[in-house]
Amino acid sequence: MPLLTPTDPGDPYQHTPGSREDITARLAGRHPSTVHIARYFAYAHLPASLAGISAACATLALDMIRQLPDGPELTAGLRKLLEAKDCMVRAALDA
Numbered sequence: 001m002p003l004l005t006p007t008d009p010g011d012p013y014q015h016t017p018g019s020r021e022d023i024t025a026r027l028a029g030r031h032p033s034t035v036h037i038a039r040y041f042a043y044a045h046l047p048a049s050l051a052g053i054s055a056a057c058a059t060l061a062l063d064m065i066r067q068l069p070d071g072p073e074l075t076a077g078l079r080k081l082l083e084a085k086d087c088m089v090r091a092a093l094d095a
Contacts, residue, residue: 019044031070037078038065041085053092057085 020039027035041061043054061081068074 027065030065031075033075034065034070034078037075037082038062040082046089050089050092053088054085057081057088 020042023039023042024035027038030038038061041054041058043051043058046054061078064074064077064081068077
């Protein structure tokens, strides 16, 4: 299945840095576990040097949330992606 690309600016899965609160509001109706972990992909608070790294992971996370049903495998996948994102951001700090 190809990745879906948002076409509607009102699409709740539209890629924006957003705040944790913004992401929570945009994913209303999704399972609480999905919403909870998705909040950690917000990157508006990061400096530009780190935001680009985080943005790539946020895009993938939102694409997966858009395409996949809520459940333990989605939550586990998002958690592993979050761990990878954290590692990449820390690597950028050392650069």
